[in-house]
Amino acid sequence: MKKQIPIILVNPQMGENIGATARAMLNAGLVDLRLVAPRDGWPNPKADAMASGAIEVLENAKVFETTEEAIADLNFVLATTARLRDMEKEIYTPNTAAKEFVSRIDSSQKCGVMFGCERSGLSNDDVALANAVINVPLNPDFSSLNLAQAVLLITYEFYQATLTEVDLNDIKMKSSPAPKAELENFLSRLESDLDNAGFFSNPEQKPHTVRNIRNLFDRTGLSSQEIQSLFGIFKALKR
Amino acid sequence: MKKQIPIILVNPQMGENIGATARAMLNAGLVDLRLVAPRDGWPNPKADAMASGAIEVLENAKVFETTEEAIADLNFVLATTARLRDMEKEIYTPNTAAKEFVSRIDSSQKCGVMFGCERSGLSNDDVALANAVINVPLNPDFSSLNLAQAVLLITYEFYQATLTEVDLNDIKMKSSPAPKAELENFLSRLESDLDNAGFFSNPEQKPHTVRNIRNLFDRTGLSSQEIQSLFGIFKALKR
Numbered sequence: 001m002k003k004q005i006p007i008i009l010v011n012p013q014m015g016e017n018i019g020a021t022a023r024a025m026l027n028a029g030l031v032d033l034r035l036v037a038p039r040d041g042w043p044n045p046k047a048d049a050m051a052s053g054a055i056e057v058l059e060n061a062k063v064f065e066t067t068e069e070a071i072a073d074l075n076f077v078l079a080t081t082a083r084l085r086d087m088e089k090e091i092y093t094p095n096t097a098a099k100e101f102v103s104r105i106d107s108s109q110k111c112g113v114m115f116g117c118e119r120s121g122l123s124n125d126d127v128a129l130a131n132a133v134i135n136v137p138l139n140p141d142f143s144s145l146n147l148a149q150a151v152l153l154i155t156y157e158f159y160q161a162t163l164t165e166v167d168l169n170d171i172k173m174k175s176s177p178a179p180k181a182e183l184e185n186f187l188s189r190l191e192s193d194l195d196n197a198g199f200f201s202n203p204e205q206k207p208h209t210v211r212n213i214r215n216l217f218d219r220t221g222l223s224s225q226e227i228q229s230l231f232g233i234f235k236a237l238k239r
Numbered sequence: 240m241k242k243q244i245p246i247i248l249v250n251p252q253m254g255e256n257i258g259a260t261a262r263a264m265l266n267a268g269l270v271d272l273r274l275v276a277p278r279d280g281w282p283n284p285k286a287d288a289m290a291s292g293a294i295e296v297l298e299n300a301k302v303f304e305t306t307e308e309a310i311a312d313l314n315f316v317l318a319t320t321a322r323l324r325d326m327e328k329e330i331y332t333p334n335t336a337a338k339e340f341v342s343r344i345d346s347s348q349k350c351g352v353m354f355g356c357e358r359s360g361l362s363n364d365d366v367a368l369a370n371a372v373i374n375v376p377l378n379p380d381f382s383s384l385n386l387a388q389a390v391l392l393i394t395y396e397f398y399q400a401t402l403t404e405v406d407l408n409d410i411k412m413k414s415s416p417a418p419k420a421e422l423e424n425f426l427s428r429l430e431s432d433l434d435n436a437g438f439f440s441n442p443e444q445k446p447h448t449v450r451n452i453r454n455l456f457d458r459t460g461l462s463s464q465e466i467q468s469l470f471g472i473f474k475a476l477k478r
Contacts, residue, residue, distance in 0.1 A: 028377065029378040053381070088462045093407070137399060138266045139265060139267060139268040142266060142292070143266065146291075152388055153392075159376065167376065168332070168376070221329075223327045
């Protein structure tokens, strides 16, 4: 199982947002959802509709009466805040928070994130329970996110922070350039075809022109498949 | 004005998602929204309701009949895809795409991102128009995002990539530890108070105990305000 951080929704109001939160959590492989005194009780059928299949997260959600109980087993808890309050807490971004979580989880600490209710966010008392706060850097003139969007940015960053170099290379490597020998073979065949066709009218310019052609095809990072396609194209054009 | 990347929605189906896209754009200070043949026509009142105030983005949205027209003025265009297709394109993550955009914008290139329709994403023909693709690394067993959530992750990463070190330090620096001299004054007063109170029963242990106390308060990074509070607390306790 992926590294986990519990997501704690304090006094969430709308079931729809709890469902969308479950979806954003499962997008990042997270399954520990904790609800503190949800306004409309629990379970809530409106949550199911917005979870888009992340039902396992909703079914395993735990309900608590107080924030203190919901975070009792955690070593390090961050509170998300839209505004920077007059409180002496360290401030993380989603990115730096995610790295902090991963590093603490690697030393066997349990970490979690608290989100407040849709209307007013976390109370100052709830924020005071946290080790530090997370503030999302966004357009200062228009920074409002809905609850599930805020959850998504945190869980997304957490997922990215858990990716290894190998994972990221797996993504990049789907598109791989052909071995250099294939490219060389292609370029020398092209050059001799062009020679035969009288393309290089000025022999002094030829080395320069060949270099330009080579640069063009080198830069595109042609795959083996694409080199075969180009052979086909040139063969057709020669007819 | 912040650096801009046009967001291009190709055949968007639901007005609600166009509205939520406008909101996610303005969260990142982005204002250039382009719609290719929106299913329900344009303007669409359902978009306004979900824009949560990002009306200026909707009012300035431009409508095109074809994807080619929508991207005609752009130098570098990425296509978002949920699945990695059998196509020879470089693959970016939202994070690496954002950095690529910023670097190209800095060399006066215009960059944009295309998103497909809710049901089926971009067509292969539309993807072929792009320079490369963006794939969001998420839980492979549950990676579905709705359209506006996908837009948010891209615009969020773009905004982060435009932040300077100074911006980020502005965020961190809201909470600043007191000057060392204040901390020293506090610690030496505490030590002498504890001495007077007979706290150090074993004189040999005293240096070790003092060091532990010092470490505790050093590590918390006390602010000037907090040091004053502690002075008040200790004064009260001495009564």
